[in-house]
Amino acid sequence: MSVPRRERRGPAETTEAIIPELVQPRDTISTATEMSTAPMSNPTIAPYNTGLNGVNQPNNMLFTDILWWCLGALGFLILLIRVGQLAWAKLRLVSAMGLKGKQQQFWKTRQWGWMPSLKRSVIYAPFWKKRHNREIRLSGAANMGTLPSRLQSLVLFGYLASNLAYMFVLDWTVENKYALCAEIRGRSGTLSVVSMVPLIIFAGRNNPLIGILNISFDTYNLLHRWMGRVCVLEVLIHCVAWAIVQVADDGWAGVKHKVLNDRFISSGTVGLVAMVILMLLAFSPIRHAFYESFLHTHIILALIAIICTWIHCLSATVHGGLPQTPWVLAIMVLWGAERFARIIRLAYVNKSARGFTEATVEPMPGEACRVTMHLPRYVRIKPGQHAYLRFSSVKPWENHPFSIAWFQHTVEDTGLPITEKEITRTSKLVGTTVSFIIGAHSGFTRDLYNAASANPGHAISMRAALEGPYAGHHSMDSYGHVVLIAGATGITHQISYVRHLIDGCNHSTAATRRVTLVWIVRDTDVLEWVHPWMHHILKMENRADILRIKIFVTRPKAAPTSALSNSGTVQKLPGRPNITTLLAKEIDEQFGAMCVSVCGPGGLADDVRDAVRSMQDAGTVVDFVEESFTW
Incomplete structure (x- = not known):
């Protein structure tokens, strides 16, 4: 036969x-x-459960290229906008920094006619109504996170919709449904690996795009979370499409055999399991309730998923592995490079011939600590920056971001004069002292406060490490009028700008002629947090002409009263401020272009955002900057 x-x-x-x-x-x-x-x-059936049989590789590569080009085009567009903003701000700074406040009328009203409506409806608009950074709380311990802004939602929708569209551009006319499953398997697997590249880039705090595009790490973190969800969903589709064919061909016994004995399938299965667990643990209530545990588990599972994806692509029956193999290698290099950059920054900042970083921790009223880091080398710091801190005596394996409130540089005399006729001795900057206010919440911050409180009346010292500084990309030097609004420990972010802007006005390096600092606190006891720094600011040259301070006390221990300083520039008021009324008053007295910045609880930030949006029809330039870190 x-x-x-x-x-x-x-x-x-x-x-x-x-x-x-x-x-x-x-x-x-x-x-x-x-x-x-x-x-x-x-x-x-059998040809379609492995390799590239039935996979439309030309279309996969086409949609990959389209996705890359779209992300690149979006980045280039943002870069052009960023360059335009920098050029406009530089022009405003150069032309206004020598003018008095009332002489900056041109920049007070100068903007494109369509800009106010764009700010109100898109750039500063929350996704729905007013809520943006105010957490959606389920209970005292769990919440569902925050809502993206309208502009962020447009970007996310574009990315999600494009992935969905690419997924369903298939040959629906094919008669063999297993061939269709193979095409879906190839498309979903390809798109998943494509999503992993920006997913890893956006996860890194040393991401160079943060400074280049002037997009906050908070926004990249949001994109990272959503791209991770897309990536896991596509991996699940990839697995289901393969399993349908494999079960039809050889039953569930065949599936089990391949999972246990075939390196190509087993590596993909382990990677899938790691990614699904990772996504489940990243569910907002779980992530917020057990953040420290989540963070370390997240890193381990992500590393397992990346390595298994690489093995999966390399072990394919296709000669040289799947076409996505170089992409996974690039992902591993990017992940390793970012981790290596953290180690380098950590080692450079905290170790020199002068020794190691030491921290002084002082317990403060209102369950907070004032932490002063004594760095053994000079570190350049700009206003609005933050750093990640570690303490040897309090969970040294954890590090958390905190805004830099104050810094001073240590100057060392190098010795002899340069020439016989010169009496000025040369000097150099050899160290930097950086201060923070850390409120006690739970976990790490609570343990730090408890350690400091165990020695009442005295500061404690311990070996520590600072990683950073990061951010600080928002310059307010070109604005004639700056309003800084802080809630509780948010004062740390704003006070760094106060000193910088007063210095800039005195040395004619900034256009700022009016700074209004609004601080909302529960009780006057917490004023002790910033006492030494505020004492320095109040003694600065021309401070009374530039700075106005308004302190709102929401829960005073004594009877609520109002108070005004002798100079009339520092005011203490009971209750919560009406942000809209407060900003309307500032606009009535506006000098040049105005910038409103907020750092504090999500509810306060949303109130300020809403008030700034309502002021866009006032006929003056009012910009908005929000400092936040949603996790």
Whole structure:
């Protein structure tokens, strides 16, 4: 008996040679199978559970290129906008920094006619109504996170919609449903690996795009979370599409056999399990309730998923591995480079010939600590920056971000004069002292406060490490009028700008002629947090002409009263401020372009955002900057 031609095909035969027979009736295939001398997989099904059989690779590469080009075009567009903003701000700074406040009328009103409505409806608009950074709380310990802004939502929707569209551009006319499953498997797997590249880039705090595009790490963190969800969803589709074919071909026993014995399938399965667990643990209530545990588990699972994806791509029957293999190598390099950058920054900042970083921790009223880091080398710090801190005596494996409130540089005399006639001795900057206010909440911050409180009346010292500084990309030097609004420990972010802007006004390096600092606190006891720094600011040259301070006390221990300083520039008021009324008053007295900045609880930030949006029709330039870190 002659052997049917179908049985003589070798495993290396192409999909094109198999396809003509895939539409044969099932009884023809069964007859041929019965004629064989040994059992074999169904040729209508088997080719489509492995390799690139049935995969539309040209379309996969086409959609990959489109996705890359779209992300690149978006980045380039943001870069152009960023360059335009910098040029406009530089022009405003150069032309206004020598003018008095009332002489900056041109920049007070100068902007494109469509800009106010764009700010109100898109740039500063929350996704829905007023809520943006105010957490959606389920209970005292759990919440669902925050809502993206309208502009962020447009970017996210574009990315999600494009991935969905690419997923369903398939050959729906194919008669063999297993061939269709193979095409879905190839498309979803390709798109998943494509999503992993920006997913890893956006996760890094040393991401160079943060400074280049002037997009906050908070925004990148939001994109990272959503791209991770897309990536896991596509991996699940990839797995289901493969399993449908494999079960039809060899049953669940065949699936089990391949998962346990086939390196290509087993590595993909382990990677899938790691990614699904990672996504479940990243669910907002779980993430917020057990953040420290989540963070370390997240890193381990992400590393497992990346390595397994690389093994999966490399182990394919295709010669040289799947086409996505170089992408996964790039992902591993990016992840490793970012981690290496953290180690380098950590080592450079905290170790020098002068020793290691030491921290002084003082317990403060209102359950907070004032932390002063004594760095052994000079570190350049700009207003609005933050750093990640570690303490040797309090969970040294954890690090958390805190805004830099104050800094001073240590100057060392180098010795002899340069020439005989010179009496000025040369000096150099050799160290930096950086201060923070850390409120006690739970976990790490609570443990730090408890350690400091255990020694009442005295500060404690411990070995520590600072990683950073990061951010600080928002310059307010070109604005004639700056309003800084802080809630509780948010004062740390704003006070760094106060000193910088007063210095800039005195040395004619900033256009700022009016700074209004609004601080909302529960009780006057917490004023002790910033006492030494505020004492310095109040003694600065021309401070009374530039700075206005308004302190709102929401829960005073004594009877609520108002108070005004002798200079009339520092005011203490009971209750919560009406942000809209407060900003309206500032606009009535506006000098040049105005910038409103807020740092504090999500509810306060949303109130300020809403008030700034309502002021866009006032006919003056009012910009908005929000400092936040949603996790």
